[in-house]
Amino acid sequence: MELERAGVALRPRQPWEAIDLGFVMAREWSGALYAAFLAVFVPVAVALHAALADRLWLATLLAWWLKPLFDRFALHVVSRAVFGEVAGVRATLAAARDILSPGLVASLTLHRLNLARSLILPVWQLEKMGGRAARARRATLGGRMRSHAVGLTIVCVHFELVVMLSLGALVALIHPAAGDLEFDIAAWWRDGTAGWSLADSFAYMTAVAVIEPLYVAGGFALYLNRRAILEGWDVELALRRLAERLAASRATAMLACGALALALLSGSSETLAQPAARADPPGASAKQEIAEVLKAPEFQTYRDVVRWRYRGDSDSASNEPSGRGEPSFLTGLGRFLARLAEFGLWLVAGALVVVALLAARRWLPELLEAQEERYRPPEALFGLAVTPESLPRDLAAAARDLVARGNLREALSLLYRGALSALVHRHRVELTEGDTEGDCARAARGALPEAAARYFERLVGAWQAVAYAARPPDPGVAAGLAAEWPAHFSTAADASAPDQTVRAQAKRGPA
Secondary structure, three states, X not given: OOHHHOOOOOOOOOHHHHHHHHHHHHHHOHHHHHHHHHHHHHHHHHHHHHHOOOOXXXXXXXXXXXXXXXXXXXXXXXXXXXXXXXXXXXXXXXXXXXXXXXXXXXXXXXXXXXXXXXXXXXXXXXXXXXXXXXXXXXXXXXXXXXXXXXXXXXXXXXXXXXXXXXXXXXXXXXOHXXXXXXXXXXXXXXXXXXXXXXXXXXXXXXXXXXXXXXXXXXXXXXXXXXXXXXXXXXXXXXXXXXXXXXXXXXXXXXXXXXXXXXXXXXXXHHHHHHHHHHOOOHHHHHHHHHHHHHOOHHHOOOOOOOOOOOOOHHHHHHHOOOOOOOOHHHHHHHHHHHHHHHHHHHHHHHHHHHHHHHHHHHHHHHHHHHHHOOOOOOOEEOOXXXXXXXXXXXXXXXXXXXXXXXXXXXXXXXXXXXXXXXXXXXXXXXXXXXXXXXXXXXXXXXHOOHHHHHHHHHHXXXXXXXXXXXXXXXXXXXXXXXXXXXXHHOHHHHHHXXXXXXXXXXXXXXX
């Protein structure tokens, strides 16, 4: 990097001063910077909106996501302009292969939501680093500048919002009948075409085109500032200037020595004495030059130190100027009032804790009881009565008797009602009259043992076939379901099985 060709003063700055320098750089080379950025951004944005004309919000989202791609072309221009080479649009597009590598995939995936991406982009694009070396370099550069790079991102986001809203206000001012530009984000999820219009896309694209080059230039200025601090660019430039001045001093000394030799050869003692009295030795001149350079602020050493110091009574008393402190009466009164206020605050805090405990003791049991009784099992599901009172005491025996008499539909209905009643009353599965058979099967898988859940699914399938498709089951299948029912849903089965009375909320879905 040829520092002597830099068009800006490469010295350590405060971070916000460096960002301001980046904005000045963007203004100075605005023609080439914006031309290169728009030459890439506009065609891609137009192509996205043409391809996704029925989903304009998606086209805008993709254009926003591709910002790191467009930023690379802006960075190419501003990074060369700083060192005296202002690249045009044609030269910038011709260097696209070099501009887009390395790190493009990472900048569009893992680091896309990195709020400090303006600071780390030069590591990939300008320093051509990747992998572990790039991670170490990003950590070094972000030591003191990352928070300011994040702040730059937040500020530029607000700038974009201001530009968008300003365009809406301008439309409303010039053409009131058309209304203003509305950015209804919630409508995106309802209807992609109605929630985001072409005017909205145009407003956002305009905001990006105006603000993004400034964002890139500000991040690049932060990068330059961090490198100037880490690598001592200002010291290097000062040493180079010192070398030039010493070279000039050596030339002057050589001329003085030549004049002295000529005087000696001419034999003039007066001419000999005068130059010898006025000419300083070359070594003394170099020492003076070095001493003058070392007095510059760039060569001074600074260190940030954070110390904790107790500011109590003794410290404050020792720091009071003698003879100018407050009267002792007022000082004592102030301390007494402070102590009194502190005591009062502790009393208030204690009273609040007592009140909270009393309230919890009084209301918490009722709240827990209300929570437990919040769900009331329905009396019927799918037109079937599921209350325990509506079912026979020995449900399995009644179902087997119905199968023996050939009443297969009634037998399956009785088994299904009994299973539903066990789910909502004993296992406390929350089912409502609006749930479907599929909802019940899914809820049963979360509340019953695996074998009982599989049995319930078979029972539901058999009931759906006979109830909705009018396909009576095989008598052997019905008899098997009736014989197997007590093992999963009788009171004895519940007592022997693990505790499955966990409340399960049935999720709505297709049957």
